[in-house]
Amino acid sequence: xxxxxxxxxxxxxxxxxxxxxxxxxxxxxxxxxxxxxxxxxxxxxxxxxxxxxxxxxxxxxxxxxxxxxxxxxxxxxxxxxxxxxxxxxxxxxxxxxxxxxxxxxxxxxxxxxxxxxxxxxxxxxxxxxxxxxxxxxxxxxxxxxxxxxxxxxxxxxxxxxxxxxxxxxxxxxxxxxxxxxxxxxxxxxxxxxxxxxxxxxxxxxxxxxxxxxxxxxxxxxxxxxxxxxxxxxxxxxxxxxxx
Ligand SMILES: [Zn+2]
Numbered sequence: 001x002x003x004x005x006x007x008x009x010x011x012x013x014x015x016x017x018x019x020x021x022x023x024x025x026x027x028x029x030x031x032x033x034x035x036x037x038x039x040x041x042x043x044x045x046x047x048x049x050x051x052x053x054x055x056x057x058x059x060x061x062x063x064x065x066x067x068x069x070x071x072x073x074x075x076x077x078x079x080x081x082x083x084x085x086x087x088x089x090x091x092x093x094x095x096x097x098x099x100x101x102x103x104x105x106x107x108x109x110x111x112x113x114x115x116x117x118x119x120x121x122x123x124x125x126x127x128x129x130x131x132x133x134x135x136x137x138x139x140x141x142x143x144x145x146x147x148x149x150x151x152x153x154x155x156x157x158x159x160x161x162x163x164x165x166x167x168x169x170x171x172x173x174x175x176x177x178x179x180x181x182x183x184x185x186x187x188x189x190x191x192x193x194x195x196x197x198x199x200x201x202x203x204x205x206x207x208x209x210x211x212x213x214x215x216x217x218x219x220x221x222x223x224x225x226x227x228x229x230x231x232x233x234x235x236x237x238x239x240x241x242x243x
Contacts, residue, residue: 001222004175005195008183009235011171012195018164019192025157030150034143041139048132051125058122065118069111076104179224186231196232206230 079101083094172180186194196205201215208229210218218225218234225234 001224004179005224005233005235006237007171007175008179008233009195009197009237011168011175011183012187012193014164014168014171015187016192018161018168021157021161021164025154028150028153030146030153034146034150037139037143037146041136041143044132044135044139048129048136051129051132055122055125055129058118058125062115062118062122065111065115069108069115072104072107072111076101076108079104182224183233186233190230190232194233195235196227196230198234198236203227203230203232203234205232210234 079097083097083101175183183194190205193205196203198204198210198215198218201209201212203210206227206229208227210227214225214228214234217223218236226232227234
C-alpha cells in the first residue's frame with residue numbers, strides 16, 4: 001500500500017503539472033503581444049489610407065493652383081503686351097489697365113504663396129504616410145516572427161503534456177482499481193489534491209494538527225490513512241524531511 005500511495009502522490013503531481021501547462025498554453029505572452037501589435041498596425045493602416053486620400057485631394061488643389069497661376073500669368077502677359085506695344089490708349093484707359101496689371105501681379109504672388117503652402121503640406125503628409133508604411137511592414141514581420149515563436153511554445157507544451165499523459169497512463173495501469181477509483185473521487189472533491197503530505201504533525205493541505213496516533217499510523221501502517229478534517233489521503237516518506 002505504501003508504494004501505491006507514493007505512486008498516487010506522483011500521479012497527483014503529474015496531473016497538477018499538466019493542469020498548469022494547459023493554463024500556460026492558453027496565455028502565451030506572444031498571443032497578447034501579437035494582438036496588441038495587430039491592433040496598432042490596423043490603426044496605422046487606417047491612418048495611412050486617410051493620409052493617401054488627403055494627399056490626392058492636395059494634389060488636385062495643387063494642380064488647380066498651378067493652372068490658376070498659369071492663367072493669370074498669361075493674362076498678365078497679354079495685358080503687358082497691350083500696354084507697352086500699342087501705346088495708343090487714352091490716359092484713363094491706361095490708368096485702368098495699369099491698375100488691372102497691378103492687381104494681377106498681386107494675384108500671382110498670392111497664388112504662388114498658396115501653391116508653396118500646399119506643396120509643404122503635401123510633403124509633410126507624404127513623409128507621414130511613408131513612416132506609417134514602414135511601421136506596418138515592421139509590425140507584419142514581427143507578427144510572423146511571434147507567430148512562429150508562439151507555435152514553437154505550443155508545440156513544446158503539447159509534447160510535455162503527451163509525456164505526462166503517458167506517465168499517468170502507465171501509473172494508472174498498475175494501480176488497484178478500487179484504490180484508483182477512490183483516489184479519483186477524492187481528487188474531484190478537493191480540486192485535484194486528493195493526497196496531502198504530512199508536515200510534522202500537520203496535514204500538508206488543510207493545515208490541521210493531527211492526533212499523534214494518526215501520525216503514527218500514517219508512518220507505520222500499511223492501511224490508507226485519511227485526514228479527518230479535509231478527507232485527503234495522508235502521505236509520508238521518510239526521506240522527504242527537507243520539503
Ligand atoms: Zn487535511
